Amino acid sequence: MDEKKTIFSGIQPSGELTLGSYLGAIKNWVELADTYNTYYCIVDMHAITVRQDPAQLRRRAVSQIAQYIACGLDPKDNVIFIQSHVPEHAQLAWVLDCYTMFGELSRMTQFKDKSAKNADNINAGLFTYPALMAADILLYQADLVPVGEDQKQHVELTRDIAHRFNTIYGDVFTMPEPFIPKTGARIMSLTTPENKMSKSDKDPGGCIYLLEKPEDILRSFKRAVTDSDTVVRFDPENKKGVSNLMTIYSAATGKTMEEIENEFVGKGYGDFKLAVGEAVVEQLRPIREKTEDLLKNKDYLVSVYRDGAERASHAAYKTLRKVYKKIGFPEK
Ligand code: TRP
Secondary structure, three states, X not given: OOOOEEEEEEEOOOOOOEHHHHHHHXXXXXXXXXXXXXXXXXXXXXXXXXXXXXXXXXXXXXXXXXXXHHOOOOOOOOEEEEHHHOOHHHHHHHHHHOOOOHHHHHOOHHHHHHHHHOOOOOOHHHHHHHHHHHHHHHHOOOOEEEOOHHHHHHHHHHHHHHHHHHHHHXXXXXXXXXXXXXXXXXXXXXXXXXXXXXXXXXXXXXXXXOOOOHHXXXXXXXXXXXXXXXXXXXXXXXXXXXXXXXXHHHHHHOOOHHHHHHHOOOOOHHHHXXXXXXXXXXXXXXXXXXXXXXXXXXHHHHHHHHHHHHHHHXXXXXXXXXXXXXXXXXXX
């Protein structure tokens, strides 16, 4: 009997991975493999709810696999796979569509935001996106779902869908919970520190990409927004920009906020921003180099995602069969 709990998470290949996704998510995933069964999915089916360039989408999905490995996720200890390779996601999503209410989907804040941003393409997939996400999670009977604040509503809806299904058919699905790792840092945009650092940030200087060149990283940190004060002090209410830079510096160096405050007593913001930029460059350098190496070895990457899809399918097929049986589809 396998006593380990299961973790599932996904990131869309709709843009390049960012320092925010690394410090806020992937870096923390690395330690989870000892304690949990872990599934990390590249959700390309979610990505197409917004128009994607086909060549870019394909390249990003494969590059994301390489970046996960370069960040320290060992494909032996973690199931790393691409969503469209495991057809059970689409199959369960359809079933769950029939157990998800129009009213529930209409209340999703991400749907409202994305419809406002893509007014010319409010497609049905954008609307039913949370049911596909519920399928991702429930297929693997995940106990814990590491997500940012913005995805908590979708995990709550997943629980409502699972509860509704279980009430009718008995205990089919494990009830998942959002999981915010203790050490997970919430990284904000460098130019608008009120907003989360996002790959879809309109201002390219606000976001640092995992594979960015050192000189570009340093330039973005040099231009990062601070305040009219001159003191490096952690105060996320009143000093959003500085506090965000401190969070990044702390995550990259392991220093506490107090140590950082002491380090920069009597120094200007210029010195501080340079130090943060350099720390990030050093943190990302081995990841970029490892990714570049891995990308030269396509056969290896293909073998990783094929193996991942096979292991994922094994678990997903089991759940889907159970669901089909419960709802009354004849066995084939
Ligand atoms: N919707 C998530 C996001 O945009 C990505 C995602 C898809 C996901 N399926 C998931 C996250 C399942 C966690 C679990 O960030």
